[in-house]
Amino acid sequence: MSPPKAAKAETQIHYRTCPLCEATCGLAIEVEGDRVVRVRGDKQDPFSRGFICPKGSTLGELHHDPDRLRKPLVRRNGRLEEATWDEAFAAIEAGLGPILAEHGRESLALLLGNPITHHLAPALYVGPLIRACATRNLYSASTVDQMPQHVVSGLVWGDPNAFPIPDIDRTDHLLMLGANPMASNGSLITAPDFPGRLKEIPQRGGRLVVVDPRKTETAARADEHLFIKPGTDVFWLAALVQTLFEEDLVEIGRLERFVDGVEEIRELVAPFTPERVAPICGIDAETTRRQARTLQGAAAGAVYGRVGNHTVEFGTATAWMAAILNILTGNFDRPGGVMTSSPIASRIDDGEPGGRGFRLGRWKSRVSGHPEVNGEFPAASLAEEMETEGRGQIRTALTVATNPVRSYPNSERLDQAFAELDFYVAFDIYVNETTRHADVILPPPSTLEEETYELTFMTNAIRSFAKFGEPIFGGEAPTEADLFARLILVMRGEGATADPASVHDELLKDAVGRSLGASKAETEAGTEPGAQANAKGEKGDLEREEILAALAGLSPVEKLLDLKLRTGWQGDLFGRRPGGVSLAKLAEHPHGVDFGPMVERYPARLKTASGQFELFPEWLVEDWARVRARLESPDASGGLLLIGRRHIRSNNSWMHNVGSLVSGRSRCTLLVHPDDARRLGLENGSLSEMRSGVGILRVEVETSEAMMPGVVSLPHGWGHDVDGVRMDVAVKHAGVGSNILTDDRVIDTASGNAVLNGIPVEVLPVDFESGPSPNE
């Protein structure tokens, strides 16, 4: 007799938000017992409309990945071994304490990665962690790919975090440069189902124009694709601006009296005629003029430039010209143009135009004197700060959800620098190319064990939307908020055994004080915040005690989130605005709640000191000298230029341990135009050797008509077959790390951003039998 079959666990469906990229798609996660059995797009999610990409469907695989760390690792006798949480925090205290005591806070580097912005607890606790570390050696993904936009947003309209979001649902003309949302699903814009939304542009009579050195998946869908030489977008955009002036097409519209510097811009771009820039960019003058006229003539148009625009030598100047175009064509803060989001977990009472403005360069890096930007130093300068001896040398590091040895330029040099740190703490779910050097690794819980709310990305969203999800699984490990709180306590010197609840209470106290309109100082001095609120009138008789009582029983992150929601522009103000939003109300709507499209926020949102759009800030004008010099003596070498590329099944370096995403033929190939391949003696499937100013690697060639002749493309984030990595699947599908070739000595000086596109390279044929790869 066969044994009776075990009863099948009941299937439950949980509706959550995908945390893997900026698109924030709604997911329907089917669970049986403690297993995820299926993940689909949530058709009832009003924002993402059922869309899901291949990565989202693997969330269960990621959760169950045996290589995902569940317990801390501590280095003992040279080897990373499992330890208890208390042992791990004790090891951090013991390792960091003497170094900080002897060499000071500047001997510590704090490095922050993208996933912080996708998770609720890190988004709420990262600010206090930065303050607790108390070091100026702060690095993040921002100086890898987006700092130019922060600089332009900060200097031109006064808020470095107010990005110009193309209103793709209402635009009639989208001019897109250096972006491939068909693969990335959008960057510095949250628009789930980007492919569907792009398809709707021509359906309503609009146009999509893509400018890119590769005919990308997005370019293939466009009404028009223009090849452009990598790194030259700034010249082309300047020529569009020049055409607007020359043909008398400048029409700013509603915001005109708030715009300063138009005549200065006219003079600045005067030499950048379409004819002059044509040989530099590879786009003929008549096409350039036609594009300027079409953009200006559209009822509502938007210029959107992303990674390919920002990760180049003139990244900030490029972002500046894109902003100028949007303003001069009247498309800034216009439905269908570029707008800014109104997240419901924030207030939108912008007040009068004007603010403190944006300051940068307040301090400088030790070795090369790079100015801080948004409180950070360039990722490209990290290795020299670690290597160069003397007071202030970085001797210890804390990395949070980041893999700089794969994502920062000149990765071989940085790999060596990490290996030589005195002590290194990583907060990460994998032992990867960077964390293999750690002395302690703290793994956060799986995303399915945490509350979900997209706090960060709703600030870039094309619609105001809110969705909350409770943890699907209970874990034995500490919550992510507890881990951050314990790290904060250790960094402050309060000890490895201090109670994390003290940090949770402190953050809540500060948040309540802020939401009531009281300054922290007043709160500490015992001023009744309620009195402040009463004075403002908005919150009636709201009192601290009432708020704390209403939040009782929630987890620490839920308290902070509920407070933001209830005091946000759609909030219920703790019962004073009937029908308003609270966490409890959101929980009744598992598919999320839509609050409509972006709305006009300017001029009230202008936070420059003048209360104007400052089109001609000194910082950008000084930087323009580099662009002008290149116009006078363009690069005439005619050599090959390397660009990166994104694939829909990949997400930088960290989704490569998911078998179903990396199966099949290798996607880590060098795309080469067939004419270049013939000239260089390369064949489809052959091995090539690539050389740049800093490194050499070998990679398989894939010939492709999609490439602009003279340009080759290699994806980033690969190169997993190095000693110590504990990601079995990734190691078997290792690929090569493109940042072996990128040069950390060349940066966009106005923002400190790394240069990852337009890298001069040589590509040579290699016999498969000719010996070991230089990557090994």
Ligand code: SF4
């Ligand atoms: S596009 Fe894919 S990875 Fe991004 S949020 Fe949607 S499902 Fe997740």
